[in-house]
Amino acid sequence: TQLLEQSPQFLSIQEGENLTVYCNSSSVFSSLQWYRQEPGEGPVLLVTVVTGGEVKKLKRLTFQFGDARKDSSLHITAAQPGDTGLYLCAGSDSGSARQLTFGSGTQLTVLP
């Protein structure tokens, strides 16, 4: 069973600060996805990275896939209260999104 470890598990910061969330594994993934989940709702896909070393930007969010495709990071610049939520990484290990392995999540709270 492939595992994805996310860190930190909890993060509380002030509005305007920068932060980075990490997703690490000893296994190689063919692709990696980041989701954001709000209370009482299902996760919503933010981005998919496929190529080792790939960097994708989504407004103030920057996603990076490690060169060896074993790890990924999510960096948020100038965090806002609206960024508050549970961030989940999920890896596809079989070349198919039918089997996703999810990390345990990072609960981010951005205080105004």
Next chain:
Amino acid sequence: DAGITQSPRHKVTETGTPVTLRCHQTENHRYMYWYRQDPGHGLRLIHYSYGVKDTDKGEVSDGYSVSRSKTEDFLLTLESATSSQTSVYFCAISQTGTSAGTDTQYFGPGTRLTVL
């Protein structure tokens, strides 16, 4: 938003009783999934379906069964609920499950199940 509904949204039941959760989609997507979400564990796949009457086990399938008699509905059954099955259950759908791993899974709003 993808058209996915789950019912019921909340349920409290007693140990040993059967429970069925329903996922309904209006997107005509081929793939459907059932996950459970527990603190510290993220989302874990229970079962998935790749077509009508075509299902397969996921990581935590023990104690659960599924059925898909039509494209739009995917049922999850706990034959005899146990307290360890207290969790939030999410249904997800995807269109192609492509080998490139770029397929998007869309999640329903979840069902909170409590087994006393």
